[in-house]
Amino acid sequence: MRHLFLSAALTALIPGVAWAAPDCAGAVAACERATPGALSLLVPGRVATVVVDAGDEPGVARTASDLVADLKTVGGGEVRLAHDVSGGATVIAGTLGHSAMIDALVKAGKLDVSGLAGQWEGYVEQVVDDPAPGVARALVIAGSDRRGTIFGLYDISAKAGVSPWTWWADVPVQRHPTLYLTAGRVADRPVVKYRGIFINDEEPGFGNWARTKFGGVNHLAYEKVFNLLLRSKANFIWPAMWGKSLWEDDPASAPLAQEMGVLLGTSHHEPMQRAQADWKREGTGPWDYTKNAPVLRSFWRKGIERRGKAEDPVTIGMRGDGDEPMTEGTATDLLERIVRDQRQIIADVTKRPAAETPQVWALYKEVQDYYDKGMRVPDDVTLLFADDNWGNIRRLPPIGERRAGGAGVYYHFDYVGGPRNYKWLDTNAIPRIWQQMRMADDYGADRLWIVNVGDLKPMEYPIGFFLDMAWNPKRMDLAAMQAYPAKWATAQFGAAHGTEIGALLTRYGQLASRRKPELIDATTYGYADGEWARVLGEWNALDAQARRVGATLPADLHDAYYELVLHRVEAMTNLHRLYEAVAANRAAAQAGDAAKAKRFADAARGYFAQDAAIRRRYEVDTAAGKWTSMMAQTHIGYTGWQQPDADVVPALATVEKPLPLPPVTPKPLVRIAADAGRAVDGRGIRWQRVAGFTAEGAAMVATPTTAPVIERPGGDSPHIVYDVNWTKAGPVALGVVAAPGLDVRGGGRHRIAVSVDDAAPVILNLMAGETEETWGRSVIENRRVASTVLPALSAGKHRVTLWLVDPEVVVQGVTLSPR
CATH class of the missing domain: 3.30.379.10 (Chitobiase/beta-hexosaminidase domain 2-like)
Known part of the structure; x- marks a missing residue:
């Protein structure tokens, strides 16, 4: 047994x-x-x-x-x-x-x-x-x-x-x-008071699945979701909202949540317990408080009346209709008036002071600008900070601040928006989630943790981690996080297989975090320089190992193994095979080899067909067809941020009609792993080596992240020393590779310092000149790079030292290139 x-x-x-x-x-x-x-x-x-x-x-x-x-x-x-x-x-x-x-x-x-x-x-x-x-x-x-x-x-x-x-x-x-x-x-008992998920971007996946399985996104579907939450020791949900209203679509859904003990909320742009769909169906006039305030107040009042005596936290504030900004610029006076009026409605309906009803102000996207420019809400309101939709928390409360309403974090495993949608597969590496949410806990953001999970499947593994960590973030220390994959896999598949399946999940998370599948195409990696072959080799090795492990499992575990492990591995491996074949086709056409170009074009079409076969295996062959439509998100053929209407075969070349090849970007002559140096702690800060943080390896993380900023690094301040043997004298570009984090303290800086040998440290700002374009590049590549030029480095042995400046910077490596 x-x-x-x-x-x-x-x-x-x-x-x-x-x-x-x-x-x-x-x-x-x-x-x-x-x-x-x-x-x-x-x-x-x-x-x-x-x-x-x-x-x-x-x-x-x-x-x-x-x-x-x-x-x-x-x-x-x-x-x-x-x-x-x-x-x-x-x-x-x-x-x-x-x-x-x-x-x-x-x-x-x-x-x-x-x-x-x-x-x-x-x-x-x-x-x-x-x-x-x-x-x-x-x-x-x-x-x-x-x-x-x-x-x-x-x-x-x-x-x-x-x-x-x-x-x-x-x-x-x-x-x-x-x-x-x-x-x-x-x-x-839990530490984070409200812990839950946001089902979002749920068409055509979750929505079509629920209609097929239960006849709609109704109380029968939500009963399964609520049960999952409670079994996971979670208590909160933002329900599916693409043209849906949990309250109105099926009048049995909200009472069921109340009976089961699940708390209902509404998303960042749906105030006062009213779904956006409610307004589409019932609203009259514009969604504009300067022009239609009486109608909006009446609309919101019905939401609080409908809430009744439930414990549900109420989202307050206002964004524009359709998840857009409310106005151009920051209309602080208007938003403060809206909040005052909403709180008065809450007090009038509940017959109690507004402070006795839990409320949440979601500082999402442009709403954070109001906060950064000084707008404040009453102390009892929870401030819900957000990430940048790509897993990098934008802002956290001031260190040491304690509000009656506390603070929380809205996080993303799925997103619709720029630089590109990502909705198809789980691409969320556990070490990165842990680092960000540990930082949130360090800063005291422990009142509400909610994560956008898209269709819910196939996000099972990161959902499990997120909710388990939310129960008591400090218990999920580094050792617990690194033991988590094997323990979670053991819970699903047994002790005989838990360690090896946990290793598969870990390796998948590393490779998948390199780039979202929707962002991959034939030009993502160089073909001529062998980079495509190296990356595809890693996926092929993981795919082979996942299949070997699957072959050893008893039959009753096959469905679970496919859903939780093998599907994501084979789907991503096949996608990489597809685009590598397209890159090979284009290279052959450029070289004038018609036969080779045709062979790779045929291979690419075969992999495209295999993508559809993988979807059928998930939706039709697994669990007796239980998951119809759950893999319906399009993912091949993006040309902009929005997905195409259907997956399309990438453009293929012939000798007669070659397609241009991207120029090969010179690679650094020397790459130094983050953990290859001597880490020196200091000033109450210590370094932690986080294994498997990226596809390339470990990262070095400072703790505590709330430590004071080190404006003058050097001496006894924390640093990492790397020994380098440089072979050619001359100017050298030194790059520091970091995780694509943001300045959660609100200063717009994300800094680390570098020095060579005995020279004074030079501070580099990883967010210098930050624009929408530079931010987009950082999340696409899942890293930030700051560089400086050393004017004359002699051949021979040198010490490259990284000095901590902003404690939230996560070091992923160092590069050296001749100039």
């Missing part, structure tokens, strides 16, 4: 990866053998009973039913749900103040809930002796509120071997006919 166990300590570390270690260490850990004081959770021939109070919250009862179904599947025996302990009890669960059984156990001193009362979504799991007459031992789960209880219940499902991705990625339940829970007590 495949063992899928980790320690209880790691259960707390990674919420979505929860099982016990083979040695059964830790409290309330799942184990296949009995240990002193352990609870018999599943035993062949014995009925397991899950008990919840009939008066508890509806979401608790629903989750208890899920646990019953999960345990039946895990053990294969009888498991039942009860509302009292008269027929026995294996698990007793309930919410403080809503469950008479839980309150009685607390009063009797049998259940330790110290520190639990008043917490947000906290829970305790404790194996209790003699919890009720006739019950020798039971697991007791107590939640501080309904979601605390829900998370505790789903935590047991995960420990038993049920992945949060069982339905969404067809991950089979791990079977354990006999299962014990070790003695002891575990308590946990």
Whole structure:
């Protein structure tokens, strides 16, 4: 039998990866053998009973039913749900103040809930002796509120071997006919208060899939999404919004969210709990507060009325209709007036001070300009900072600032916009997500984390990481992040395969982060200089390894493996084969070799056809056709930021009609890996080596990112020393390669200093002269490069030193080229 166990300590570390270690260490850990004081959770021939109070919250009862179904599947025996302990009890669960059984156990001193009362979504799991007459031992789960209880219940499902991705990625339940829970007590609660996803850019993928599977993007589809969120210990969603309104499309959807315990929000340009589609259907006059304020206030009031007594955070502020700027320039007075009026509506409808309703001001795109120019909202409002849509956080709150409403981050795994859409595949490397979100936590942005996940699939792996890290960002330290791929893969595929599959996911993330597939074409890499051959060789090697691993898996894992691992690898490998063949075709045509040009043209057409076959394999052949349309995003044939209407074969050349080849860009003579030097810590700052940060290797990251800026680097300030043996005297261009980050402190600077031998450090600004074009190049290439010319470097040995200036700069390497 495949063992899928980790320690209880790691259960707390990674919420979505929860099982016990083979040695059964830790409290309330799942184990296949009995240990002193352990609870018999599943035993062949014995009925397991899950008990919840009939008066508890509806979401608790629903989750208890899920646990019953999960345990039946895990053990294969009888498991039942009860509302009292008269027929026995294996698990007793309930919410403080809503469950008479839980309150009685607390009063009797049998259940330790110290520190639990008043917490947000906290829970305790404790194996209790003699919890009720006739019950020798039971697991007791107590939640501080309904979601605390829900998370505790789903935590047991995960420990038993049920992945949060069982339905969404067809991950089979791990079977354990006999299962014990070790003695002891575990308590946990989240750090980030609101944690969730934004389903967006969902046509034609998610939208067509939901219409095929459920008859629409309705409560049946959302029930599956809500269940995934809760199993992942998340609590928040911005629902699909391309021509959709969760509230109006299906009146059952919002009440279902309320029942299950999922909080509903609206995106950055949909204020006051009203979808953009609501305005398209009901609005009259312009979406312009200077011309149509009474109509807009009435429209917004209905959103707050529709919200009722829900806990849902309310988006405030205003952007232009259709996700555009509200005005040209920064109309601060107007936006401040809008916020005041919206808060008055909230107070009028709720009959309470506006500060008692959670509110979010999303500082997305041009809205951040208002903040940067001094606009402020009341202290109770959460400031939701955003990335640049490409995974680089633009701004964070001032260091040490503490607001009642706190701050958060809106992040992207998917995007529609310049320099080009990226919607097709997961291209989000875990180390980069970790570095950015760790920085967000360092700066205190821990009230709301939400990520744009596009169609949801195939973003399962980064979603899992993002939500697991959001539970407690500091637990996801460097060691935990680097162990995460193997642990996550073990949760889905078993300990026998977890390490090697985790390595595949890691390598895929490295290679995919080099450039989004929508940005790749025949000119992306040089053909004549062998760069295409090198890059394609890396993908071919990964593809071969992924297929070898897949061939060793049992049949019940094939669907999950294809969805979570193999599909993305073979799809990206095939895309690279396609464009490499196009590059070879064009080179042959330029050289006048008609036969070779035709051979590569035929190969390119074959790879284009294979792309469609890969989609069919995903949508038709996998999981009995469950994922129809989920891979429908176009991705071949982009000419601008917007996708083509359909995938198109790239232009192919003949000897008669050759196509121009791009000039070969000279490569640096020397490339130095970021971690090839001697890292020297100083002034309270230390360097961390983050393995696999890029396709080329590790990065060097400074911590803490909130450390003071070092305006005069040198001496004992943190630096990295690289030894170089230069072979030719003369002028040399020295380049520093960094991650494409931004200045989250708001000064427009992203700096590092360089020195050679004993010369004084020279500060380089990686964002110098930043324009839309330079920013676009940085995200396309997924790096920033700053250069300086050394006028006369002698041949021989030298020391190149990088000096930290702005702590958020991530070093990816150094280059040297003769001038």
